[in-house]
Amino acid sequence: MTDGNTARYRGSFFYDLAKSAAIRLAVAQAAELRPHHVAAVAVTPGFLRSEAxxxxxxxxxxxxREGAARDPNFAHSETPAYLDRAVAALAxxxxxxxxxxxxxxxxGLYREYGPLGDPL
Structure with missing residues (x-):
């Protein structure tokens, strides 16, 4: 799991390094495992509504939903279970x-696979 699917800087050297490494691992593992017909991907959630x-x-x-009163973007957050459904759809x-x-x-997976259950 990573944070975003671009090369943008994520605001902290070590956080950026860890999240970028997940993407590079997917790239490298895909190259190494392709001959064995094994896929490797990195997946990023949207605004994840985790305990933190x-x-x-x-x-x-x-x-x-009460959090959206403090921050309207919170209305677009998604439960960690939504990420799980996306991984299941990929599998x-x-x-x-x-x-x-x-x-x-x-x-993006929502656009391809359709609703993965209620993201809210």
Missing amino acids: VLEPFGVTEDTW ADPRIMEKSGRALATW
Whole structure:
């Protein structure tokens, strides 16, 4: 799992290094594993509504919509389960080898696979 699917700087050297490394691992593993028909991808969620995000907003998974009153962008956050569904959709994709070596975002997977369950 990474943070974003571009080469943009992520605001902290070590955080950027770790998240960029996940993308490079997908690229390198895809090259190494392709002859064995094994795919490797990096996946990034959107605005992830994890416990670390819920806590500063003073909300829980059940009351998370109240966080949108403080930050309208919070209304577009997604549960970690949405990321899980995206990974499951990738695992079931018979054409996964075409995606091997790429960094994929949940919002792009939604466009390709259709609704992955309620992201909210």
